[in-house]
Every structure is written in structure tokens, then in C-alpha cells.
Amino acid sequence: MVIFLLTLALANPFTDDIGDVIAPGARKIISLSPALTEIIFKLDLDSKLIGVSDFSDYPVGAKQKTSVGPYTKPHLEKIASLNPDLVLLPIEGPDEIKDQLKRLNIPFATIKMETLDDVGRTALNLGKWLGKAEAGSRFQKNWNEELGKLFQNTTNSMSKPSVIIEIQNSPLIVAGGKTFLDEIVNKCGGNNVFEKQTGYPKISQEFLTIKKADLVLLADHFETDSEKRKAISSWSMKVKELDPDLVARPGPRLLNGAREICSAIRDFKNAK
Amino acid sequence: MRNRSVFVIILLFVASIATLLFSLHSGVVDLSWAEIFNYLCGKKITGQAALLLGSLRLPRTAAAFFIGASLGTSGLVFQTLLQNPLAEPYTLGLSGGSALGAILALAFSLEPTSFWVPALSTVGCVSAALIVLSFGQKRINLESRTLILFGVMISLFLGAVVVTVISILSPTKIQTALFWLMGEFGTTRDPWIILIGPLTFLCFVFLLLKCPALDALNLGETRALSLGFSPKREKNILFLICTLVTALGVSISGLVGFVGLVSPHIARKLLKSSSHRDLMVASYLTGAVILTIADSLGRSLTTNTEIPAGSIAALIGTPTLIFLILGRKQNASAE
Structure with a gap:
């Protein structure tokens, strides 16, 4: 079992923010965070988005996606019925959801969005995992550049x-x-x-x-x-x-x- | 009278079967009756239906059924032992003890929560009951008013501790704690019912065997003594068994109030009998039916989230009981 997991980890370099291995190329994803939903739309990956959490109201297209309830207590039957390949969870979400998804054998990725770097890195990761590596990389580059410009003249102030x-x-x-x-x-x-x-x-x-x-x-x-x-x-x-x-x-x-x-x-x- | 009891119990048994099927059919995803029957008969069905039924609906239906039944049974026993129609499994501070155990497991982030929350809530529930009983022993031989008084005080004290701990929890833990306090199904604790269901059923069988003692205690301690029962011994045994039944049930669902209070009353109204053997079976089935229906409705009424089974149980149970009480009074005045 250990050898199998090790082989899998070496063959597949994609891991989420708590080190769990992510299978690339998911075609049906559910986002349990409005911020993640916005990044997915920004990367033009919204065609893969089959469900979103409550308050995922931006951009307009997000409102047309099937809602699976609040991220703190999503409707599990609804998630299971959508048969997703990957559920994106914010790291601060309750452990209960992760345990439930594990029990139902529904793949999920835990994502940390605590710092400014995390936002760019998450876009990069989502791009890699979901077949839009270039868009993810472009987002991160642009993100870092724009923030750099914004903060350029303010840090040295006394x-x-x-x-x-x-x-x-x-x-x-x-x-x-x-x-x-x-x-x-x-x-x-x-x-x-x-x-x-x-x-x-x-x-x-x-x-x-x-x-x-x-x-x-x-x-x-x-x-x-x-x-x-x-x-x-x-x-x-x-x-x-x-x-x-x-x-x-x-x-x-x-x-x-x-x-x-x-x-x-x-x-x-x-x-x- | 005997015919009425048999008729009512058969009716409740049929209602239980119908409720179980209704629960398996309820949910935001439509499953056909054919799929449900095929699954129950062990025939092959589609992967998604098998996942929904096997991993989600069957464990939670079983959990709601057995826990409702346990609360109904222990409600009846507590009402008899305490000679108080308002008594229920939580009267002796059991809810406070369970809640404190569960909230401490969350506060100290004990992993996995699906084990530690039920484990500590069971310990908390049993400990609270033992504290109340030991206080009660020091007074006049488990006198019911004294026990209720100690129970209410312990409940209030533990409730205050629970609120204090909750106020310092992180927002996500507060949410988890609140759902536990409201009584919910559909959690990772549901599969524990495979162990806890049979255990609570064994306790029910034991309580059924104790029905002659309950009938005697219902007549008063002096009468029970003259009939050959030791009131103190019987009370201790019955309290502890009912505490165990409640603790095991609550460890899965969280605090489900009301079912334990109302089920024995509905059973009495339906049976019009004071025989504890009939009342016990009827309370068991009534509690099971109420909580299973409540959970089914709680997960079907809204499409995006779920309403806790405890609140739905109160919403449907209260009018039912009032209707039964009023109906009986009207019949009595007509006669």
C-alpha cells in the first residue's frame, strides 16, 4: 500500500495545500467557495463547473450554476447526485465535510487562501489540475505584477x-x-x-x-x-x-x- | 381494551414500515420506488442510486429510527420513575452532560471528530446522570422532586459551561457545535448506528422485561414494595439503562429534544391504557416514526440545505399532541 501511494505520488506531481494527491484532468468540478468560483471563471474553466456554494454570485454566470448550499453545511445528496470528479474546499471549512466526502469516495482538494501569494498559486494549481496551465500561469504572473505595482511606492513611507x-x-x-x-x-x-x-x-x-x-x-x-x-x-x-x-x-x-x-x-x- | 392495544400497535408497526420507506425515498434526488425495493432486496441498481441509498439514506434512516425509538422509550420510563408528565430523557441534566462532552471534543480539536464527539458526549451524559443520582441518593431515596430539582440545576450549570466554551470557539467550530446542539442526521456519525442500533434495541428488550416493575412503581413506592419490588434498586437500574440508551442515541444525532417528551403522551392517548408493556412498545414505535418523518422532511423541504430533525419533530409533534388532547376532551364532554 505504501509503495503504491509512493509510486502514485511520484507519477503524479499534483497535490493540494494539505499534501493530498490530486488526479489531473477533472471534467466536473464543484466549488465550495465564492472566491474559488471567481478564479475558475477567470481561468475560463466555468464549463467544467457543475455546482457552486451559496453566495457564489460573481460573475453573472456563477448564479446560473447549480447551488449545493452553504460551504459550512452543503447538501451532500446534491453533491453526490452531481457526480463530480473534484470538489474544491476552502481549508477553513468544517472537517465534517471532508470526512463525508471521503466516506462517499468523492475526490476533493483542500485549498488554502490565506495570503496574497495563495491567490496566485491557487490559480496556477487550478490551471494545472484542470488543463489550463497556461491561463493559470498567466493569472499568477499578472497578479504578482499588478500587486507589485500597487505596493511599489508605499512600503518605504515613514x-x-x-x-x-x-x-x-x-x-x-x-x-x-x-x-x-x-x-x-x-x-x-x-x-x-x-x-x-x-x-x-x-x-x-x-x-x-x-x-x-x-x-x-x-x-x-x-x-x-x-x-x-x-x-x-x-x-x-x-x-x-x-x-x-x-x-x-x-x-x-x-x-x-x-x-x-x-x-x-x-x-x-x-x-x- | 386488549384488542385496542393490539390494533394500535399493529397500526404503529405498519406506520413505522411506511415511514422507513418514505425516508429512503425522501431527498433532493428523485429515486424510483423500483430502485429502492431492488436495493433492499439486494438486486443490482445504478451506481449513483446505490451510493445515495447505501452511504447516505440508509444509515441516516436507521439512525433516526433507532434514536427516535430510544428517546420515546426512555421518555416513558423517566415519566413513570419521576411521576411527572413533563419528564423526558434530558430532565436529569443528560442534555447538558452530552453537550459539554461534544463541545469539549470540538474545542480541543480531537481527531477524528466522528469518533470523539460521540464518545465524549456519551461519557458526559452518563457522568451527568451519575452526579444527579448520587446527589439524589443523599436525599430521600431518589425522591422524584429532588431528582428533578438536581437535574434542572445540573442542566443549567452545564448549559452555562457549554455556552462559555462555545463563545471562544472559532466560527466554523461554532457552526458545527450549533448543528450538534440542534440535533442533526446525515453526518459521519450516522454509520455508528450499525453498532448502537442493536445495543439500544437490547436495552429496549431489557426495559420490556422490567415492565411489571414499572407498573408497580406507577402505583407508588409503598405499593411497589408490597408487590415485592425494591423501589430504590429498580429505580437505579431503570435510570441507568435509560441514561445509557439516551447517551448512545444522542452521541450520533446531537440533542434531539421533544421526541422523548411527546412520544409517551401520544402512546397513552392512542392506547388509553396504563400497561407499561403496551405503552413501551407504542412509545418505541411512536418515537421512531416521529423522528424518521422529521428527518425525512428536514432534508426534503429545502433544496440547498437541511433543517435539523429536532426542530421539525417539535413542529409536527406539538400540534399532533394538542389535537389528541383536545380530541379526547371533546369526546369526554360529548359522553
């Missing part, structure tokens, strides 16, 4: 405004360290107030007021409360709303999200 990116208001969740948003803030010349707390920590409103950031960026999908905005304005120097679809999804549109964040930090610096 003054670094403190920034909070609020992902959700109730409960209050912010972008912490080791996330692509933390990376963007740093590379745009800001300083993420919650960089020492990794991931997306849940914090108290009081703690937020103690931190007194120079700039608060709101990327809350579910709430644009003017009262809350006023309250934050009383202790923060500047508040700006961001398009949550652009900044919360580690997909192709994150480039525009990064531009929004950089522009907010630059405007703050210029206004000082």
Missing part, C-alpha cells in the same frame, strides 16, 4: 497610520495577523492594529474603542449602520466603507479591494 478592518459588526470580527488583509494594510503603508491576533478574531466593542485607530475600514456585508459609523467616528480619525465583495474574497477582485485599501491609507496620509 509614518504608518494604524488601521482596523472590520469584517463583521455583530459579533464584531476584525482582520488579524497572517491574513491577506493584514498583508495588504502593511504593504500599503499602514499598521494593522490587530496584527498580533492571527486570523479573524472576535473582539469586544469596548476593546475596539480602546485601540483608537487612525483609520477604520468597514467591510461588513450585513450592516451599514449610520449610527455605528457615527459612534466610530467619535473615537477614530477617519472611517471608510469598503465593498465587502472586493476585500473579503481572496479571488481576482481582491486586486481592486487592495487598491481601495491602499487608496484609503494614502488619502489619510495626504490629509494629515
Whole structure:
């Protein structure tokens, strides 16, 4: 068995982000993340996409794909009935889904999308696995170039405004360290107030007021409360709303999200 | 009266078979009755239908059936032992204990979760029952009001601990924990039913043999003593068996409330009898039917996700019970 797996691994260089071997050339794929869905469309692989998770609403074509439910609890019968060759799972998804897919012998790939590099690398991998290696490689090259251009003039700046990116208001969740948003803030010349707390920590409103950031960026999908905005304005120097679809999804549109964040930090610096 | 009992039990048995078939047929993917019957008869069917039936629908149908049956049976025994119509398997703090075990398995990321969540929830459930019983022993010989009081207190305390632990879990773990607390089927825990189903059935057979003791306890402890039963001994045995049955069931499904409360009442209304042998069989089948139907509806009503079986059970069970109670009162006043 060990020899067989070793031979398989040597013969097939494709592995996902947790080291599981991926069989190339899948023709029927299901994406359980809106960001992955966007990358698949960007690589012109949408003809292979037979199912998507809820909130996969971009581009327009994604809305026409069969929905298999939320990624946290997809409808397993629906996935099984679509008979996919490959299911793409975000790494942060519950282990229960992976265990269920294993039990049903449905192949899946676990994908990490935590840093900016991960986005380009995922596009490259998907291109290789699904027969569009060139498109994947082109995406990664373009991704790196555009980000490089964006961050070129901001990294050496001396003054670094403190920034909070609020992902959700109730409960209050912010972008912490080791996330692509933390990376963007740093590379745009800001300083993420919650960089020492990794991931997306849940914090108290009081703690937020103690931190007194120079700039608060709101990327809350579910709430644009003017009262809350006023309250934050009383202790923060500047508040700006961001398009949550652009900044919360580690997909192709994150480039525009990064531009929004950089522009907010630059405007703050210029206004000082 | 005997004829009525036989008729009702046959009716419930037929309803159980129909419910099992309904459950195998329910789901977002249409399977023909021919495919289902061929599968059950061991004949060859298409790969996709075999996958859906064998790996998904059959384990969850069996799980819903046996767990519903277990909750129905233990609900009846707890109502008799505690002499309280509101008693159910969770009255003695069993839900709190199970929940704490399951949530701790999630909090400490014990792998594989499909083993550790059920294992720790079983340990938690049995431990909570033992704590309540040991408190109860120190007071007046397992007196029912004292037991209920301790049970409610332990339940509240463990519930608070559960909420505290949940508040520090990561968002994905919170989601898993919440679904467990709502009672769900269709998880990787379902296949455990191949082991737990027969175990709970054996417990049911044991409880059936204990029906004379239950009939005696129903008349009061003094009467039970005069009939040759030791109330304390019988209560201890019955409590522990019912705790085990509940713990095993809950370990697969998570907390399914209501079924244990309502099944014995429906059985009593249908049978109009106080014989525990008849009530036990009827509660077993009623619990099984309610939870199997609830799970079937929960996975068919919406196309993209599933509604937890526990909430559907309450949605269909409450009006059914109210209807039965009102129907009986109207009959009584007409007479």
C-alpha cells in the first residue's frame, strides 16, 4: 500500500495545500467557495463547473450554476447526485465535510487562501489540475505584477497610520495577523492594529474603542449602520466603507479591494 | 381494551414500515420506488442510486429510527420513575452532560471528530446522570422532586459551561457545535448506528422485561414494595439503562429534544391504557416514526440545505399532541 501511494505520488506531481494527491484532468468540478468560483471563471474553466456554494454570485454566470448550499453545511445528496470528479474546499471549512466526502469516495482538494501569494498559486494549481496551465500561469504572473505595482511606492513611507478592518459588526470580527488583509494594510503603508491576533478574531466593542485607530475600514456585508459609523467616528480619525465583495474574497477582485485599501491609507496620509 | 392495544400497535408497526420507506425515498434526488425495493432486496441498481441509498439514506434512516425509538422509550420510563408528565430523557441534566462532552471534543480539536464527539458526549451524559443520582441518593431515596430539582440545576450549570466554551470557539467550530446542539442526521456519525442500533434495541428488550416493575412503581413506592419490588434498586437500574440508551442515541444525532417528551403522551392517548408493556412498545414505535418523518422532511423541504430533525419533530409533534388532547376532551364532554 505504501509503495503504491509512493509510486502514485511520484507519477503524479499534483497535490493540494494539505499534501493530498490530486488526479489531473477533472471534467466536473464543484466549488465550495465564492472566491474559488471567481478564479475558475477567470481561468475560463466555468464549463467544467457543475455546482457552486451559496453566495457564489460573481460573475453573472456563477448564479446560473447549480447551488449545493452553504460551504459550512452543503447538501451532500446534491453533491453526490452531481457526480463530480473534484470538489474544491476552502481549508477553513468544517472537517465534517471532508470526512463525508471521503466516506462517499468523492475526490476533493483542500485549498488554502490565506495570503496574497495563495491567490496566485491557487490559480496556477487550478490551471494545472484542470488543463489550463497556461491561463493559470498567466493569472499568477499578472497578479504578482499588478500587486507589485500597487505596493511599489508605499512600503518605504515613514509614518504608518494604524488601521482596523472590520469584517463583521455583530459579533464584531476584525482582520488579524497572517491574513491577506493584514498583508495588504502593511504593504500599503499602514499598521494593522490587530496584527498580533492571527486570523479573524472576535473582539469586544469596548476593546475596539480602546485601540483608537487612525483609520477604520468597514467591510461588513450585513450592516451599514449610520449610527455605528457615527459612534466610530467619535473615537477614530477617519472611517471608510469598503465593498465587502472586493476585500473579503481572496479571488481576482481582491486586486481592486487592495487598491481601495491602499487608496484609503494614502488619502489619510495626504490629509494629515 | 386488549384488542385496542393490539390494533394500535399493529397500526404503529405498519406506520413505522411506511415511514422507513418514505425516508429512503425522501431527498433532493428523485429515486424510483423500483430502485429502492431492488436495493433492499439486494438486486443490482445504478451506481449513483446505490451510493445515495447505501452511504447516505440508509444509515441516516436507521439512525433516526433507532434514536427516535430510544428517546420515546426512555421518555416513558423517566415519566413513570419521576411521576411527572413533563419528564423526558434530558430532565436529569443528560442534555447538558452530552453537550459539554461534544463541545469539549470540538474545542480541543480531537481527531477524528466522528469518533470523539460521540464518545465524549456519551461519557458526559452518563457522568451527568451519575452526579444527579448520587446527589439524589443523599436525599430521600431518589425522591422524584429532588431528582428533578438536581437535574434542572445540573442542566443549567452545564448549559452555562457549554455556552462559555462555545463563545471562544472559532466560527466554523461554532457552526458545527450549533448543528450538534440542534440535533442533526446525515453526518459521519450516522454509520455508528450499525453498532448502537442493536445495543439500544437490547436495552429496549431489557426495559420490556422490567415492565411489571414499572407498573408497580406507577402505583407508588409503598405499593411497589408490597408487590415485592425494591423501589430504590429498580429505580437505579431503570435510570441507568435509560441514561445509557439516551447517551448512545444522542452521541450520533446531537440533542434531539421533544421526541422523548411527546412520544409517551401520544402512546397513552392512542392506547388509553396504563400497561407499561403496551405503552413501551407504542412509545418505541411512536418515537421512531416521529423522528424518521422529521428527518425525512428536514432534508426534503429545502433544496440547498437541511433543517435539523429536532426542530421539525417539535413542529409536527406539538400540534399532533394538542389535537389528541383536545380530541379526547371533546369526546369526554360529548359522553
